[in-house]
Amino acid sequence: MGALSIRKVRKSYAGVEILKGIDIDIEQGEFLILVGPSGCGKSTLLSMIAGLDEITSGDVFIADRRVNDLSPKDRDIAMVFQSYALYPSMTVRENISFGLEIRKMPKAERDAAVDRVAQILQIEHLLDRRPSQLSGGQRQRVAMGRAIARNPALFLFDEPLSNLDAKLRVEMRTEIKLLHKRLGTTIVYVTHDQIEAMTLGDKIAVMKAGEVQQFGTPSDIYRNPANLFVAGFMGSPSMNFIKAKVCESGSGLGLEMESGGERFAFPAVNGEGLAAWKGREVIVGIRPEQITEVVDSHGDDPRVVRQSLPIVLSEPTGPDTLLLVHINGAKVTCRVCPDFAGVPGEKMALMFDLSKVVYFDPSTEQRIK
Ligand SMILES: Nc1ncnc2c1ncn2[C@@H]1O[C@H](COP(=O)(O)OP(=O)(O)O)[C@@H](O)[C@H]1O
Ligand SMILES: [Mg+2]
Incomplete structure (x- = not known):
């Protein structure tokens, strides 16, 4: 264990x-994300792990010790929540020190611990201030300092960045990752x-309605989603889902497509599981970054196909432009270089890299492999 x-x-x-019925196992030092x-x-x-609330059935082990019947303070954990709940009348130093004091740590040790975390989090210059004199990001840092000072076996974070504005959230995300490394x-x-899940996690558990839909590394979950829910939840903009009939195409299987009145077929790349689906509809999943302007770097890879399609809408984001097209009645987002973005109302030559395409059963929503 x-x-x-x-x-x-x-x-x-x-x-x-x-x-x-949740089953999850992680190793010492791993960063586990619960997302959903x-x-x-x-x-x-998280409350079950922390011991804030009783488990109805099942077991939780922290560092190989069954903790079901231990109170939160005996579980060797530290928590950071969305609302950081610093004591307003205490200074930053006192806020960080307080948890150590109630654990009866001698003053000299406490001071050393506060200095250590203040240095790690670069809040040394804030130690004598009160929470009201801090920005949101600084307060969040103090809340983390309070958790780190305890040197627990396990940190529990519940949406710690969701009260921060977008820019600060990204900065703090990087800091948390650095902190974990350190x-x-x-x-x-x-x-x-x-x-946040993709950037921070060593392992991710994607949850829906009280169940883990998939547990794995970020790249596994992104590239190899177990079902339609995971595929659609992870990734921004979301994976495109196109209902298409499986047909014979050349020497193998294909997928019937239609856009702007024109019919064409894509080869069923990765379609080992599609043989039983001939003549029936499946859901084809393809991520926006796999539909781009035509570039030459792919040579004659048979998994990369070109198709001219009418552009419905263009959304510049800065680094990329998102183009909307319609295929088989589905809205499909393509991610192109802004310099090569087509004009709405006109056709544009697009390149579909099908090497990472995935298929789903429309009724069970599970992957077809
Ligand atoms: N103390 C409680 N009593 C009754 N229902 C609760 C309680 N706490 C949470 N729930 C319910 O459990 C479900 C999951 O809640 P929660 O774990 O807070 O979700 P999340 O953190 O993923 O947003 C929700 O439907 C919520 O209403
Ligand atoms: Mg919650």
Whole structure:
């Protein structure tokens, strides 16, 4: 067993099952992300790990120790929440020191711990201020300092950046990642933001309605989604989903496509699982970055196809331009270089890199492999 094991954990409130059997294992030093839409049970699962609320059934182990019956203070954890709840009448130094004091750490050791975290978080110049004299980002940093000072076996973060504005959120995200590299402590981090999940996690558990839909590394989850929900949730802009009929095409299988009245077929790349689907519709998943302007670098890779399509809408984001086209009635987003973006109402030659295309069963929404 490793740093944290969650075994068959269930939680019900008044007969309503909120967590429906969660199994997760991570190793010492790993950064685990719990991600999913609001209400899927992320905070509930974190409370089970923290011991803030009782588990209905199942077990939680922290550093190989079963903690079901231990109170939060005996679990060797530290938490940082969205609302950082600093004590307004205490200075930053006192805020960080307080948790150590109630654990009866001698003053000299406490002072040394505060100085150590202040240096790590670069808040040495703020130690004598009160929370009201700090910016949102500085307060968040103090809240983290309070957690780090304890030197716990496990950090628990619940959406710690969601109260910050967009720019600061990105900065703090980088800082948390650096901090994790530096401290090497195991972290469980809850977020509804899939970009935070991708950038921070060593492992990600994608949750929906009290269940883990997929557990894996960020690249595994991005490239190899288990089902339609995970595929659509991870990635921004979202993966495109096109319903298409599986047909014979050349020497193999293809997928029937139509746009602006023109019919064409894509080769069924990665379509080993599609043989049983001939004549029936599947959902084709292709990410926006795999539909671009035509570039020459692909040579004659048969997995890369070209198709001219009418552009419906153009959305410049700065680094890229997102073009909207319609295929089989679905809205499809393409990600092109702004210098080569086509004009709405006109056709543009697009390149489809199908090497990472995935397929889903329309009724079960599971991957067809
Ligand atoms: N103390 C509680 N009593 C009853 N229902 C609760 C309680 N806490 C959470 N829930 C319900 O559990 C579900 C999951 O909540 P939560 O874990 O906070 O979701 P998330 O953090 O993913 O947004 C929600 O439907 C919520 O209403
Ligand atoms: Mg929550």
